[in-house]
Amino acid sequence: xxxxxxxxxxxxxxxxxxxxxxxxxxxxxxxxxxxxxxxxxxxxxxxxxxxxxxxxxxxxxxxxxxxxxxxxxxxxxxxxxxxxxxxxxxxxxxxxxxxxxxxxxxxxxxxxxxxxxxxxxxxxxxxxxxxxxxxxxxxxxxxxxxxxxxxxxxxxxxxxxxxxxxxxxxxxxxxxxxxxxxxxxxxxxxxxxxxxxxxxxxxxxxxxxxxxxxxxxxxxxxxxxxxxxxx
Numbered sequence: 001x002x003x004x005x006x007x008x009x010x011x012x013x014x015x016x017x018x019x020x021x022x023x024x025x026x027x028x029x030x031x032x033x034x035x036x037x038x039x040x041x042x043x044x045x046x047x048x049x050x051x052x053x054x055x056x057x058x059x060x061x062x063x064x065x066x067x068x069x070x071x072x073x074x075x076x077x078x079x080x081x082x083x084x085x086x087x088x089x090x091x092x093x094x095x096x097x098x099x100x101x102x103x104x105x106x107x108x109x110x111x112x113x114x115x116x117x118x119x120x121x122x123x124x125x126x127x128x129x130x131x132x133x134x135x136x137x138x139x140x141x142x143x144x145x146x147x148x149x150x151x152x153x154x155x156x157x158x159x160x161x162x163x164x165x166x167x168x169x170x171x172x173x174x175x176x177x178x179x180x181x182x183x184x185x186x187x188x189x190x191x192x193x194x195x196x197x198x199x200x201x202x203x204x205x206x207x208x209x210x211x212x213x214x215x216x217x218x219x220x221x222x223x224x225x226x227x228x229x230x231x
Contacts, residue, residue, distance in 0.1 A: 002201045003212060006043035011220055013037020014079060018224040021082045024231065035190045041105065041147060042154055042175065042194035044213065048109045049159035052116050062113050064214055069106025072218035076104035076146075079225040106217070107145035111138045112155035150182040168199050 016033035019025040025033075048065075055061045077083060077099050115138060118131040142149040157178060161171040172195045179189050 002043060002198065002203050003047060003205075005197060005201055006040045006047070007212065007216055009037055009043075010040035010217075013040060014221060015224055018079055018082075018228045022228045022231075024228070031187070035187050038188055038191040039194040039197060041151065042158075042191050043198060044105075045109070045112075045151065045154040046158040046162075046194075046198050047213075048112060049116070049155050049162055052113055052159065053162055058113075058117060062110065062117075065106060065110050065113065068214040068217060069104060069110055072104050072106055072221065073099065075218045075221035075225065079221045079228075082228070101144065103145040104217075105146040105151060108142075108147050108151035109155065111142065111145070112152045114138065115152065115156065116159055150178070153178055168195070171195055171198075 012033050013036070016025060016030050016037065020027075020030040051061060052058070115135055118127075118134055121127040121131060138152070139149060142152060145151070147154070154175065157174045158171070160166070161174065166174075172192065175195055176192050179192055183189050
């Protein structure tokens with residue numbers, strides 16, 4: 001149920017962004033829907049952290065998420081930048097620069113998974129050095145993906161909270177502090193209420209739900225994009 005809740009809020013968020021970009025949504029309603037949409041990312045971040053702890057095959061987990069990230073990039077670009085499909089644009093190099101200069105949240109979650117894995121490597125000088133360099137590179141380039149360093153740290157906060165069995169209050173305070181550091185009093189601050197959903201909504205799973213986000217994420221953006229183009 002928790003994952004379905006995140007999917008619902010994500011869909012609301014992206015639908016609002018798409019409809020508003022083409023003038024099909026009134027501004028006040030747009031803001032309300034986008035506030036609701038802020039609840040999605042932290043829940044997915046929690047699921048990523050939980051999945052890292054529970055997975056029996058890290059490589060498969062990382063590979064699935066990487067493939068989803070690549071597949072979702074074009075739908076993400078189409079929807080978020082309201083790009084109109086034009087054959088002539090296919091020969092415009094600037095279009096490809098735009099397409100790959102800012103990535104969807106999948107890259108943020110992939111980066112978080114890599115950092116979490118690096119923290120579990122055998123402790124020796126070589127691993128410390130390589131891990132430090134890798135993490136430094138990820139941090140430097142974190143702004144090229146949706147939510148950036150803030151999104152990566154969200155996953156890490158939930159990972160630490162799960163691993164060390166932090167109670168609800170500690171997890172809430174950690175995430176609140178992160179939001180105040182990165183977002184101050186923007187609408188993203190409303191995302192702290194996602195911790196309430198994580199606490200109270202059952203974490204029950206259903207058959208094949210592991211594929212829900214991987215498939216739904218690129219597909220729903222493509223559907224919303226075509227709705228905005230043809231309505």
